Amino acid sequence: MNNSENNLNTLCNITATSSSANLNLSSNDEIQKAFLYWAGSGTGDFEVNLNGNVINSQRNFPLFQNGFDYFCAFADVTDLILATGNGNYTLSDFDVTPFLDATHYCSNRTNFAGWAIVIVYKNNNLPLNQLNVYDGLQGVSQTQQNLTLNLNSLNVIDNIGAKIGFVAWEGDKNLAINETLRFNGNILSNALNPSNNAFNGTNSFTGSTTLYNMDLDVYDIQNYLQIGVPTAEIKLTSGQDFVMISTVVTKLNSQLPDATIVIDNFNLGCDSRGILVDYTVYNVNSTNPLPAGTPISIYADGQLIETTETTAILPMEGSFSSSILLTIPDAIPANFTLDFVVDDSGDGTGIVTEINENNNSFSINISLLSSVEFNLLDNLISCNLGQKKGTFDFSSYEEFVKENQDHVVHFFETHSDANTNLNPILNSNNYTANSTPKEIFVRIENENCFRITSFLLETKNCPPTPFNVITANGDGLNDFLHFEGLRDIFTNFKLYIYSRWGRLVWEGNNNSKNWYGQSSKGIELNIGDVPDGTYFYILDLNDADYPTPLTGFVYLTR
Structure with missing residues (x-):
């Protein structure tokens, strides 16, 4: 955005806040990435417009040198460039004039502003290349005359056609005092850039020599690279000109793998810290096979928990799938x-x-799976109906056992049925247990897990209930003395019938017939039927829970 070189101006001359440039790629060039850089004097203008689109800086690079602030900003504008394609691009609303005055940047001729877009494109007619983009902001000047930049992650397999490009700022054509650019100790130069004036406001792509206070230069470096060495050194010197480097791009003929990995599936167990994970390693966007034995590290919340490796060479576009059983340490939370x-x-x-x-x-x-929590259930007790048989209602346990109302509850007669969720009990409100104690199994489940608990059905001998009016007339109704809940329950009971004068007239037990109003004891033995009237019974249950005999009256009529 400078209209001329700074060292020729007596006054600051950056009144423009916009400028334009053309993009003209061939039809076979496919844009992969587009990086916008803009730089200038001052602490920074970090919001600009590109073809009317607001662009905010995604990374800022400040530099303080010679007592002044300078900046460079970065934004990934790939989507915008892809959508627009070839044509004119205008950067606007870029204003550094608030930072300029006669006693500062203008007085030492370091007032500048400019922008560039680095385009990375693919063309199938080109050899396979490795492109490395390095960015930041560092400089040299009369007070700091040397700057060394180290490049890493180079993969020099073939140095033929190797190139290096620079985006630099504030260089002046007419300042050429000890101004050199070295790569691995070798001074770089070309037709536009003399060996003693590398930063002279030129553009290697257009051939322009009037790119004031900005350089877009490309150099051949194939003679200065050693195959197999992954690093290189860039060194700048300047005896007077203030020069800033913000972006360095290297292009190397490259045959490299590109390992990526995807977790395909995983299986969790309830209340288990074991996870079975299926994964695939890919070598898709590659130019060389991925060697066997490439390590794989597995982390839980950043903590290394397991390592493995690929077992075969992966060709270009190849993949390797496997499974691994992981045990998550107890110190790792359930959600990780x-x-x-x-x-x-x-x-x-x-x-x-x-x-x-x-x-x-x-x-x-x-999220590790936890089984459902539940409430413990008390055993249920019902009256013995004979031979330890009982009828039970445990339908209310369905709600009581749950700690979460969304859980589902079923009852089962066996643990196996509960585990497989087969043959649930359907009549929990009127369930008959033919013998007790009987264990009932309860399955409580959520959408992922289930747990099984149980309770016992038990019977007790309830006090028998007498039906003490006898009409012993043979009509089948009330013909004998009946105690509900006595026979086959209190199997050792003894029943005694006394006349109103206290004489024993009948005695029986669980093996005897019922009393039909007949005499089996005392003076009435030979008579058979005892007369109508009131009789007295003593029922000795012979049960530890009922140590005192039950007594009462019997009313006999015919």
């Missing part, structure tokens, strides 16, 4: 993040150089 990271030796470092070193992980959120 599970991370699978390929090409990770367990300490965050890998052993394989890849096309993309930032796509090796896959994360999912895990």
Whole structure:
């Protein structure tokens, strides 16, 4: 946005807040990434417009040098460039004039503003390349005459056609005092950039020599790279010109794998910290096979819990699927993040150089399954109906056993049926147990898990109830003395019948017939039927729960 070189101006000359440039890729060029950089004097203008679209800085790079502030901003504008394609691009609303005055940036001729878009594109007619983009903001000047930048993660397999490009700011054509750009100790130069004036306001793509206070330069470096060495050194020197580097791009002919990993499925058990995980390692966007033995590290909430590795060489576009049983440590909470990271030796470092070193992980959120909580149930007791048989109503237990009203409850006669959820009891409000004690099993389940509890059905000998009016006339109604809940329950009972004068007239037990108003004891034995009247009974139950005999009257008529 400068109209001329700073060192030729007597006054600041950055009144424009917009400028334009054309993008003209061929039809075979497919845009992969587009990075917008803008820079200037001052602490920064971090909101600009690109073709009318508001762009906010996603990363800011400040620099304080020679007592002044400078900045560079970054935004990924890939979607916008893809949507627009070739044509004119205008950056507007970029204003650094609030930072400029005659006694500061203008007085030392470091007033500048500019922008550039770095386009990464794919063309199937080109050889396979590795592109590395490094960005930030550092500079050299009369007070700091040397700057060294170290580049990492290079994969130099073939150095033929290797290039390096720079986005630099504030360089002046007419300041060429000890101004050099070195790569691995070798001074870089070309037709636009003399060896003693690398930052001179030129554009290697258009051939322009009037890109004032900004450089877009590309150099051949194939003679300065050593195959197999993953690092390189860039060194800048300047005896006077203030120069800032914000972006460095390297292009290397590259044959590299690209390991990625995906968690395909996982299975959880109720009340278990074991997880069976299915996963797949891919080598899809690659230019070389992924070697066997590539490590895989597994983390729970950032804690390393397991390691494994690939077992075979993965060709380009190949994949490897496997399963692993994990045990989650007790210190990890029930809700946690599970991370699978390929090409990770367990300490965050890998052993394989890849096309993309930032796509090796896959994360999912895990919630361990807990069985339902429930309330314990008391045993139920009912009156013995004979031979330990009883009738029970435990329908209310369906609600009582639940701690969560959304849970589902069923009753079963066996633990096996409860476990398989087969043959539930359907008449819990009127259930007959033919013998007791009998265990009833209760299955409580939610959408994921179930638990089984149980309670006992028990019977007790309830006090018998006398029906003490006898009409012994043979009509089948009330013909004998009857005690409800006596026979086959109190199997050792003794029943005695006395006349109103206290004479024993009949005696019986569980093996005897019922008393039909006949005499079996005393003076009435030979008579058979005793006369109508009131009689007295003593019922000795011979049961520890009833130590005192039951007594009462019997009214006999015929």
